[in-house]
Amino acid sequence: MKVLLVDDEKELIATLAERLSFRGFEVDFATTAEAAIQMADNKTYDLAVLDIKMPKIRGFDIKKMLETKQPKMKFLFMTGHGSEKDFQTAAAQTGEEFYLVKPVQLDMLIRKMEQAMKKQGDS
Amino acid sequence: MSKTENTHIKLVQHENEFSHLRQTLNFRRIWVVFVLITSGFAIVPVVFFALIDYNVTKYSVEHEAVLRTSRLASNTWRSVSFFLNQRKSALVFTTLENSFTDLTDPEKLSRILKNLQKGFGDFTDIGVINDKGVQVAYEGPHDLKGKDYSGQEWFHNVLAEGIYISDVFLGFRDLPHLAIAIKHHLPDGSFYVLRATLEHQLNSMLSQEENADGRDIFLINTKGFLQTPSRYFGSVLDKISIPVPEFAAHTNAMEVRLSQADVLIVAYAHIPETRFILMAAQPKNMLMAPWRKSRKDLTLYLSISITFILIWIVIAVSYMVKRLKISDQKRLGYLHMLEYSNKLATIGRLAAGIAHEINNPLAIINEKAGLVKDLFTFKPEYKSDPKLIQIVDAITDSVARCSRITRRLLSFARHMDVSIQSINLKEVIREVLSFMEKEAEYRSIIVDIQVPDDIPEFDTDRGKLQQILLNIVNNAFAALSDGGRLELKAEILNNDSVRIICSDNGCGIPESDIDHIFEPFYSTKAKTGAGTGLGLSITYGLVKELGGEIDVSSKVNQGTSFAITLPLKFEGDTKAHPNLKKEGKPDESVAG
Numbered sequence: 001m002k003v004l005l006v007d008d009e010k011e012l013i014a015t016l017a018e019r020l021s022f023r024g025f026e027v028d029f030a031t032t033a034e035a036a037i038q039m040a041d042n043k044t045y046d047l048a049v050l051d052i053k054m055p056k057i058r059g060f061d062i063k064k065m066l067e068t069k070q071p072k073m074k075f076l077f078m079t080g081h082g083s084e085k086d087f088q089t090a091a092a093q094t095g096e097e098f099y100l101v102k103p104v105q106l107d108m109l110i111r112k113m114e115q116a117m118k119k120q121g122d123s
Numbered sequence: 124m125s126k127t128e129n130t131h132i133k134l135v136q137h138e139n140e141f142s143h144l145r146q147t148l149n150f151r152r153i154w155v156v157f158v159l160i161t162s163g164f165a166i167v168p169v170v171f172f173a174l175i176d177y178n179v180t181k182y183s184v185e186h187e188a189v190l191r192t193s194r195l196a197s198n199t200w201r202s203v204s205f206f207l208n209q210r211k212s213a214l215v216f217t218t219l220e221n222s223f224t225d226l227t228d229p230e231k232l233s234r235i236l237k238n239l240q241k242g243f244g245d246f247t248d249i250g251v252i253n254d255k256g257v258q259v260a261y262e263g264p265h266d267l268k269g270k271d272y273s274g275q276e277w278f279h280n281v282l283a284e285g286i287y288i289s290d291v292f293l294g295f296r297d298l299p300h301l302a303i304a305i306k307h308h309l310p311d312g313s314f315y316v317l318r319a320t321l322e323h324q325l326n327s328m329l330s331q332e333e334n335a336d337g338r339d340i341f342l343i344n345t346k347g348f349l350q351t352p353s354r355y356f357g358s359v360l361d362k363i364s365i366p367v368p369e370f371a372a373h374t375n376a377m378e379v380r381l382s383q384a385d386v387l388i389v390a391y392a393h394i395p396e397t398r399f400i401l402m403a404a405q406p407k408n409m410l411m412a413p414w415r416k417s418r419k420d421l422t423l424y425l426s427i428s429i430t431f432i433l434i435w436i437v438i439a440v441s442y443m444v445k446r447l448k449i450s451d452q453k454r455l456g457y458l459h460m461l462e463y464s465n466k467l468a469t470i471g472r473l474a475a476g477i478a479h480e481i482n483n484p485l486a487i488i489n490e491k492a493g494l495v496k497d498l499f500t501f502k503p504e505y506k507s508d509p510k511l512i513q514i515v516d517a518i519t520d521s522v523a524r525c526s527r528i529t530r531r532l533l534s535f536a537r538h539m540d541v542s543i544q545s546i547n548l549k550e551v552i553r554e555v556l557s558f559m560e561k562e563a564e565y566r567s568i569i570v571d572i573q574v575p576d577d578i579p580e581f582d583t584d585r586g587k588l589q590q591i592l593l594n595i596v597n598n599a600f601a602a603l604s605d606g607g608r609l610e611l612k613a614e615i616l617n618n619d620s621v622r623i624i625c626s627d628n629g630c631g632i633p634e635s636d637i638d639h640i641f642e643p644f645y646s647t648k649a650k651t652g653a654g655t656g657l658g659l660s661i662t663y664g665l666v667k668e669l670g671g672e673i674d675v676s677s678k679v680n681q682g683t684s685f686a687i688t689l690p691l692k693f694e695g696d697t698k699a700h701p702n703l704k705k706e707g708k709p710d711e712s713v714a715g
Contacts, residue, residue: 009483009486009487011487011490011491012483012486012487012490015487015490015491015493015494016490018494018497019490019493019494019497022497022500022501101530102482102483102485102486103482103485103486103488103489103490103522103526104486104489104490106493
């Protein structure tokens with residue numbers, strides 16, 4: 001599975017990327033929306049894991065931008081806080097199964113990624 | 124960081140903003156002021172009108188008194204005038220009926236006297252005086268024939284006026300007499316005077332008018348000498364003590380002060396053709412009797428009115444002040460709730476901020492630890508050393524603990540928006556107690572939860588219930604000393620409500636405070652500055668919003684027990700969304 005991770009916290013996704021690659025995933029990561037889009041221009045990804053709140057932009061907006069580039073891309077969201085609004089929006093937008101609360105458990109992340117690949121299937 | 128600093132400052136500002144609104148009115152003073160003002164407005168007009176009535180009545184009665192006395196004088200004056208006029212007419216008739224010769228004949232004169240006596244009863248003598256002043260004929264008890272009156276004043280008066288009525292004098296047998304003389308002109312140009320003495324009945328005539336009410340009717344002459352006896356001024360020929368009034372054509376009246384207490388109203392009238400003044404005196408006291416009675420009635424009426432007015436005012440003002448008090452208490456209650464809400468909202472924002480900020484570093488620690496473990500697992504160069512793996516596991520466990528703490532805080536903060544949901548009581552209680560876990564451990568406080576599993580899930584506001592329980596438990600912890608015991612029990616009542624009982628064996632609440640603990644801003648911890656300021660008044664309000672009841676019983680040094688009863692069917696104050704939303708459980712991505 002080709003995965004794109006987007007989060008402004010570099011240490012976090014760099015480590016996540018490395019750990020996922022140990023387990024057989026092909027992972028790239030970006031810390032800004034622009035970098036993410038650039039990557040999407042150059043490579044096709046199966047799934048993207050996005051941070052809901054990034055500086056200057058929302059995760060959902062990044063989702064929209066990536067979707068236009070690669071319509072078949074699946075999405076997972078990460079959220080670092082329990083702010084009610086974001087919570088509800090995440091649940092509403094993607095369904096409760098497709099977001100995770102930080103700090104993320106790796107096997108939970110992998111499970112959800114596989115789930116997303118199956119469920120968000122052919123829409 | 125700056126965000127949390129900001130919210131902290133705002134929290135402090137709110138504290139100060141509201142403190143001046145906590146002032147309560149001085150109800151005693153308000154009561155007194157209102158009673159005084161209203162009484163003033165009500166009573167002053169009443170008194171004012173009473174005074175007017177008093178004066179009007181007094182004037183009226185005085186006027187009446189004077190009128191009555193004047194009338195008395197007038198009536199008596201008429202009688203006296205008539206009496207005198209009658210006697211005068213008798214003499215005139217005599218001079219017309221008889222010639223001078225007849226009159227000077229002693230026999231005839233004697234007969235005339237007898238007839239006059241028969242007819243009028245009071246003639247005592249009669250005499251004829253010629254134009255030289257010599258009495259040429261006389262019939263009567265005295266020996267006055269031949270007496271010369273030419274030098275006497277009365278003779279000159281009768282010559283001038285044509286008639287003379289003398290003052291009263293003590294005559295025959297020391298009885299009061301008066302004399303009437305008339306001048307009769309003869310055809311030949313000369314004249315003679317016919318003079319008669321009367322043993323007059325004026326005294327009895329005047330005293331007939333008198334009766335018990337202190338009347339005094341008498342005659343005086345123009346020099347002030349009494350002609351008839353007077354009750355107040357003396358006997359005949361005494362001089363009266365008051366000045367003689369000036370001549371007036373009609374009856375007049377005046378007030379005379381006899382002594383400190385006695386005032387007389389005296390009416391008088393001059394009797395024509397005489398030097399007599401008729402006087403009628405009445406004591407003012409007796410005449411004013413109706414006024415005094417009216418005055419008594421007025422005073423009685425005034426006092427009754429004022430009493431009723433005051434009673435009514437006191438009742439009305441007391442009622443109003445009581446309502447005011449109740450209203451003020453309500454206001455304080457709302458204020459307290461407002462302060463609390465504000466504080467809570469601020470804390471929520473604070474909590475959310477902190478949690479977010481902590482979560483990122485936590486996530487990093489987690490991942491790094493995970494990576495180290497991965498390196499040991501996937502890379503052959505780092506052979507898995509069990510000790511190192513243990514250490515990494517310990518790191519991960521700590522992260523999990525931190526995560527639980529922040530999640531708890533976030534969960535609490537999140538539920539501050541109102542929403543009704545189905546809750547499991549045991550779970551909510553455990554959640555609340557988890558906040559106190561550490562403190563209970565440090566202070567060796569035993570926490571005993573006795574919540575049977577058969578308590579059904581019921582609809583209520585989770586956030587509010589959490590706040591209620593947290594506040595009660597917090598208070599219990601504050602009251603407990605180390606090593607104490609806290610018990611949380613739950614039971615079903617009557618199939619329609621659930622009762623949660625929180626008891627501690629702490630210091631208890633004194634009887635004097637128990638009645639007040641649910642009052643707004645009432646805090647027994649206030650002096651030491653401890654406590655979060657989340658008073659029981661808030662808890663009370665929250666319980667009411669959930670449609671429940673709260674009770675307390677306590678004994679000093681033995682312990683306190685709070686009982687919260689909630690309905691199983693939500694009937695509380697619902698500011699929630701009209702369609703009761705079932706709130707889902709958030710994704711617990713970090714396994715415990």
